[in-house]
Amino acid sequence: MDVVKQRQQKTKPGKECVVAYMDTLVDLELPKEKRKLNEKEMVSLCGKFLYRGTDTTSVALQWIMANLVKYPHVQTKLYEEINGIVGPSPQLREKNEKAVMVMIKEEDLQRMPYLKYVILEGLRRHPPSHFVLPHTVTKDVELEGYLVPKDALVNFLVADIGCDPKVWDEPLVFKPKRFFINTSSGNGEAADLFDITGSREIKMMSFGAGRRICPAIGLALLHLELFVANLVWYFEWKTVGGNTVDLSEKQEFITVMKYPLRAHISPRGFPGK
Numbered sequence: 295m296d297v298v299k300q301r302q303q304k305t306k307p308g309k310e311c312v313v314a315y316m317d318t319l320v321d322l323e324l325p326k327e328k329r330k331l332n333e334k335e336m337v338s339l340c341g342k343f344l345y346r347g348t349d350t351t352s353v354a355l356q357w358i359m360a361n362l363v364k365y366p367h368v369q370t371k372l373y374e375e376i377n378g379i380v381g382p383s384p385q386l387r388e389k390n391e392k393a394v395m396v397m398i399k400e401e402d403l404q405r406m407p408y409l410k411y412v413i414l415e416g417l418r419r420h421p422p423s424h425f426v427l428p429h430t431v432t433k434d435v436e437l438e439g440y441l442v443p444k445d446a447l448v449n450f451l452v453a454d455i456g457c458d459p460k461v462w463d464e465p466l467v468f469k470p471k472r473f474f475i476n477t478s479s480g481n482g483e484a485a486d487l488f489d490i491t492g493s494r495e496i497k498m499m500s501f502g503a504g505r506r507i508c509p510a511i512g513l514a515l516l517h518l519e520l521f522v523a524n525l526v527w528y529f530e531w532k533t534v535g536g537n538t539v540d541l542s543e544k545q546e547f548i549t550v551m552k553y554p555l556r557a558h559i560s561p562r563g564f565p566g567k
């Protein structure tokens with residue numbers, strides 16, 4: 295509530311400030327009801343943003359890294375792609391022990407199609423949300439001979455859709471290459487062609503679909519690409535003591551790893567490696 299009040303003060307005319315999500319809510323007017331949002335509604339919207347926007351990305355990242363540890367050939371292929379675009383991984387420390395922190399940049403990611411396949415495969419195989427937010431239908435609808443009555447709660451089995459054997463070849467196997475579609479240019483632009491929003495056809499819906507699709511889909515994909523690319527560029531990820539990675543799931547508010555990832559990581563850029 296305090297934050298709401300502070301932003302209401304800050305957005306008073308004449309005061310200069312960076313536009314925050316909160317400010318867009320302060321300015322918003324509901325078109326039908328012709329009124330501004332009240333404080334309770336603003337708090338609820340901010341809460342939704344926070345709880346939908348934190349664990350989802352970090353859990354997706356953990357699932358993806360777990361698969362890279364479990365399948366070293368996928369990790370090697372990804373590292374080779376990264377290396378080919380931005381060069382070998384930097385040494386973490388120079389001779390004078392000064393830390394060097396060069397990061398892969400957003401524009402470099404555009405030239406890394408295999409990275410995009412890895413992220414998509416991670417989200418297909420392990421969507422953090424196994425369900426979307428509950429939806430209702432506003433009138434009776436007949437779907438493939440079944441009646442969905444007005445006001446019935448409808449949800450979607452997101453994880454099962456992504457593993458449907460009628461749609462996906464060997465659906466339980468982690469195979470990033472499945473997202474490669476041979477384009478005429480043949481230079482691997484395929485991930486851009488895969489329609490994760492489901493506007494052309496729905497093959498997976500890790501971010502939902504339609505008008506209530508996750509509003510942060512672009513941000514989430516960008517974060518995942520940046521994190522995975524940098525983590526693999528800097529470090530080699532291996533199993534601990536040769537143990538396999540257990541990909542069992544645990545249903546919490548979102549679906550997490552039952553046994554959180556434990557990995558042995560070593561800097562790639564050390565001299566002599």
Ligand code: HEM
Pocket residue numbers: 342343346347348350351354421422423425426427428499500501502503505506507508509510511513514
């Ligand atoms: C890998 C990361 C993420 C995944 C897999 C994900 C997935 C989803 C899904 C499945 C929904 C429900 C869509 C529906 O009901 O049709 C949703 C809604 C939502 N997501 Fe995300 N999300 C992610 C990251 C984020 C981030 C980073 C933010 C904010 C910064 C965010 C904000 C939201 C909000 C506000 C909603 C509710 C939209 C509404 O009420 O209509 N999400 N997300």
